[in-house]
Amino acid sequence: MINVSFTSSFRAALGGADALEMEATTLRELMRILVAKYPRMQGHIDDGIVLAINGEIYRDNRDVEIQDGSEVFLMPRIQGG
Amino acid sequence: MAAVLVSTTINGDAVEFACPPQESLLAVLRDRLGLTGVKEGCGTGDCGACSVTLDGRLVCSCLVLGAEVDGREIATIEGMAENGKLHPLQENFIEHAALQCGICTPGFLMAAKVLLDRNPQPTETEIRYALAGNLCRCTGYDKIVRAVQATATELRQLEKKKSRRKKSKKS
């Protein structure tokens, strides 16, 4: 089981939730399951999304394995100068 | 308007060019003579990237007309290294990382050379005011000032050595 939490801005797309428990082995799988359950998340994903597994931030890689018991955090994609 | 024919000396070489009377020296150097080491940052004399010397005086070439330099002597960054050897200022700018992007570097080197030619032993404040007409957005000027200080020390030691040698020859 993975604890998935979200930036507050995604709350509306998740029907008010800001944390979920999910089963997934990679970030790609997690995002697929998430969109199937909450179709409005697709808009945020299209805008750009960053995922953190136990604090390690993945801006682009989606084939990263998620260990059981991990915390995954989803937030919007950021830009630098 | 008819072009003006100008004979001048640039980095020791005789040069002739024709330019419209309203054309800046900066445009002449860059676009007619291919001396693109002279940079344009503002075109209004505020940034110093286009600094050259005119009869030994530091000027912003964007504020001088090409037609004004007839019979005068110009030095640009392209002439600073002599006989295949970098000027100590150029060496020290590299060594002290006095440049990051490098666009302001030619202007700073010209300004620093004019300073050291006139004042071989400048204080930090003198260096900072002598270079205050040149803008750098990358370095915070720290390493530029250090490079000029290091060069001043180096050049003074070189002078000492030279004069010692002269003295020992005499005796």
Added chain:
Amino acid sequence: MANDPSYTKQKLKVIGSRVRRPDGVDKVTGRAKYGADHNAPGQLVGLFLRSPHAHARIKKISTARAEKLSGVKAIITSEDLPDLTKGDTAARDILENCMARGRALYDGHAVAAVAAVDEQTARKALKLIKVTYELLPHVTDVDEALKPDAPVIHDYLYTNGVEPRPTKPSNLYNVAEFGHGDVDAGFAQADVVVEKSYKTEQVHQGYIEPHACVGSVNPDGTGELWVTTQGHFTYRSVCANLLGMDIAKLKVTSSEIGGGFGGKTHVWIEPVVLALSRKANRPVKAVMSREEVFRASGPASSTSIDVKIGAKKDGTITAAFAALRYQSGPFPGAIPGMPWAAIGAMTSFACYNLANVKTLGYDVVVNRPKVAAYRAPSAPMIAFAVESTMDMVAKELGIEPLDLRIKNAAREGTRACYGPVYGPIGIGATLQAVKNHPHMRARLKKNQGRGMACGFWFNFGGQTCADLNIATDGSVTLTVGTIDVGGSRASLSLIAAEELGIPYKQVKAHIGDTGSLGHNDTTEGSRGTFSSGMAIVFAARQAIEVLRERAAIMWEIPIEDIIWKDGHAKARGSKYSRLKPLSLADIAAQSPSTGGPIAGHNESVPDNAGVSFASHICDVEVDPETGGTRIIRYTVIQDAGKAIHPTYVEGQMQGGAAQGIGWALNEEYIYGDDGRLQNPGFLDYRIPVCSDLPFIDTQILEIPNPNHPYGVRGVGETSIVPPLAAIGNAISNAVGVRMDHTPMSPPRILKALEQLHAS
């Protein structure tokens, strides 16, 4: 594993040495070629006609007279740039920013462009173009734009991020919320609550090199672009998409770049220059004037911010709240889901360990130029507000500001205000370094004060692609796709030398054009040395595999018996004692007969660039007569993870601090009531000059990034974040006024002093 990014704790031999950069000689002799230093055969001069109005409907553009002028070869208006963006609103905004479509949205917005045989002719042609405007009401101030009676700039922008969706369009295009815990409960627990509102004026990146390019499009649909940019691959895809070209048929070469700081991450004139070239069937060169750079290329947001912090008597912060209002110019921020206030909101309290925190980012459109990233974009403004308020909290509690920060500093395991939990981070270490720094104990005189502040930046990796080629004499060429603005070619060469076990001088790094490498993301987010460095590590390790294979062929022994050590192939085991180690040059010399050229490549998306923290200490002297502030002493302490080239890391720390000092004290866009920018030049928009600044002391801390083989973190941006607040705090300690508006220019300080004395 060859491509494992984990920190290896390996002993480093060449990394950390202060070598000379490979482009040094070119840059001190004037030979280095920047954006405006390139010319193409038969090139035309491109110039832009720009709107003098902040907001106006373009009723008619008449180009007939200009077209008839001898020497004019092409004129472009938005009619020549059909919208090919297929519903991609971000791309459409870029197109509209490059050339107004029906409406001019800010003073300086391009409405037409000309290509002519020379500058004089092009200037004459601009004068002959007649534009009929109908003036529309405008708004340039972020707070004014949010008022109910403000002119609504776009009838298609509805606030995103609020439920239910608004029924009317407005200038507020996005609301984002971040945080955790319960701030109301947190404030209820507090013994002291401080609330304060702040404003920061708009600043420009101020790179000394204006935007410049030479574009050439052929009738067969191929083209070339020489340009000063932070991301030539991005420029290629954006230009190709806007012009309907195949991406692969446009070759973009990045010139040496004369500063960018985020301002050269977006296209401005380039698509139009290519369109002019296509129309004229000649190469076109365009160079922005400094005035155009200020009026029409991306500055950073001006902002209005509220901060509220509550703490217990012992200094524990119980709750923190911030509302950030940032303007983006006339278009939403560059990334659709992540506009500027939202980024600022994420960084706001990142330095602290907070149980209850909430931030709200309000993104707003106004009639000003399109905002672009500026070094740690959006972070300095909110840091000014938060770090100023932190000092006020400390004062209320009677605690040293530094001790308040140390007590609440984020650490490994802290949940960041933007969501995830931190790994090993350096904020605590930078604060301890402040405490131990002699600067903190130096004497101060009358009207002098000391302040300190902290700063945070994310840092990114991104798509990266690099080649490492070994010549037959054993010298090594690196080709990378991130641009070099502060010596990264030297750092990358150090990395290659370290991995291969050869001297630095044996390596030469180049920036490849878009024809020589796969896509590389724009060089932003402090990613250059981190991500290209990672790609070089992996490319070098791949090359070492090839070198071992070749040694095996030369020696006719199994590859398993060969190790690579100190730049040599060595055969393992006593049976090979007769085999003298082969150097990289020995193997390279035989490469033609052992399988051909030896190379290593890497295509990857390095992630986890490692968040970065800095703490700055600043002493100022305020002249109570003039309100002028002088920086007397300045110290930057920053976590670099591992400094590949310490001198260039120091340079980043000093340069960012200097930009922050300018932002704090001098720099601001000044708009008149007519919506026109009043100071588009370096005389009136005054960036710090040499005589304004002292030496800037630096202290590099190295808390390794666990996700880089050498522990590298991005270092380029964080240094611009703390100065605004460090200076504000120092001014407060010097003369007793709390400044809440940047720049803290002499008139504002005088006014604050007058108010202080009046009360």
